[in-house]
Amino acid sequence: MPSVERVRHESRFRLLTVAATEELTPALRRVLLEGDLEDFRSAGADDHVKLFFPARGGRLPVPASGGPSGLQWPEDEPRPAARDYTPRRFDSASLVVDFVLHGDGPAASWARSAEAGDVIGQGGPRGSRVVSDDFDWYLLAGDETAIPAIARRLEELPASATAIVIVEIASPRERFGFETDAELDLTWLERADAPAGSTRLLDDAIASLSLDGDGYAWVAAEADTARRLRSHLRTERGLPQEFSRVTGYWKLGAADWHDPPE
Numbered sequence: 001m002p003s004v005e006r007v008r009h010e011s012r013f014r015l016l017t018v019a020a021t022e023e024l025t026p027a028l029r030r031v032l033l034e035g036d037l038e039d040f041r042s043a044g045a046d047d048h049v050k051l052f053f054p055a056r057g058g059r060l061p062v063p064a065s066g067g068p069s070g071l072q073w074p075e076d077e078p079r080p081a082a083r084d085y086t087p088r089r090f091d092s093a094s095l096v097v098d099f100v101l102h103g104d105g106p107a108a109s110w111a112r113s114a115e116a117g118d119v120i121g122q123g124g125p126r127g128s129r130v131v132s133d134d135f136d137w138y139l140l141a142g143d144e145t146a147i148p149a150i151a152r153r154l155e156e157l158p159a160s161a162t163a164i165v166i167v168e169i170a171s172p173r174e175r176f177g178f179e180t181d182a183e184l185d186l187t188w189l190e191r192a193d194a195p196a197g198s199t200r201l202l203d204d205a206i207a208s209l210s211l212d213g214d215g216y217a218w219v220a221a222e223a224d225t226a227r228r229l230r231s232h233l234r235t236e237r238g239l240p241q242e243f244s245r246v247t248g249y250w251k252l253g254a255a256d257w258h259d260p261p262e
């Protein structure tokens with residue numbers, strides 16, 4: 001029976017050290033972080049961790065302590081800049097995060113110059129959404145910030161699943177080698193010189209799909225694009241809210257964007 005289950009996790013602050021980096025594409029840089037991740041839990045492919053960055057020129061982010069209402073910082077210290085990222089892979093001693101090198105911002109700037117020995121703060125995930133493997137189809141779509149969650153989901157899906165994947169990138173050089181046992185229908189949309197978040201490529205590609213049966217739609221993109229796609233999938237396609245998760249992962253012209261909770 002297709003289902004979505006929510007799981008809560010205890011929040012804890014960790015300091016993690018960069019062990020290695022890798023250029024996956026010209027726009028995507030992988031950072032392998034190491035530390036004590038023995039009690040790290042992430043049950044959903046689209047979970048997110050909070051990453052806390054050192055102040056410019058600093059080496060360590062200000063450490064937090066865990067509390068019943070989440071992480072708490074010393075009152076006399078400025079809170080470090082924090083952004084949300086997908087736990088792409090993890091085990092008890094390491095966490096892999098794939099960063100889009102989009103331009104300026106505490107996260108993208110840190111990731112561009114990250115090197116072995118650098119230290120970063122990490123908290124969460126505070127919860128996971130576990131989507132069952134028996135939907136008729138999975139629509140996984142978004143821009144380059146969605147690639148880590150889509151790649152993780154594709155690696156988790158069984159051979160019996162059908163995945164329709166649509167990703168907007170700047171150029172063919174940014175195509176990423178997804179791996180999956182599922183039946184994969186993959187479309188790359190290339191925006192060429194148009195700025196990220198400014199096109200309707202995702203809208204047009206999703207509007208042209210024929211989607212029959214009980215499916216699960218997951219989209220992550222620029223916030224205005226996500227708002228339009230949410231409305232299309234829910235109103236025009238009639239997908240129930242529980243089986244369609246559409247999130248603005250960033251917003252054109254706004255730093256540290258958070259989509260309002262649904």
Ligand SMILES: Cc1cc2nc3c(=O)[nH]c(=O)nc-3n(C[C@H](O)[C@H](O)[C@H](O)COP(=O)(O)OP(=O)(O)OC[C@H]3O[C@@H](n4cnc5c(N)ncnc54)[C@H](O)[C@@H]3O)c2cc1C
Nearest residue numbers: 048085086100102105106107108250251252253254255256
């Ligand atoms: C649940 C969740 C999971 C996410 N997972 C990932 C992930 O695994 N990998 C990843 O790279 N991102 C991911 N993101 C997106 C990431 O958190 C944002 O892109 C974030 O704004 C980056 O922070 P920053 O400090 O670099 O830029 P900010 O300081 O937040 O923004 C600075 C400027 O850059 C612009 N900007 C921000 N992001 C982008 C972008 N992608 N393209 C173009 N312009 C941009 C803003 O509009 C702003 O003008 C995720 C977001 C969410 C909510």
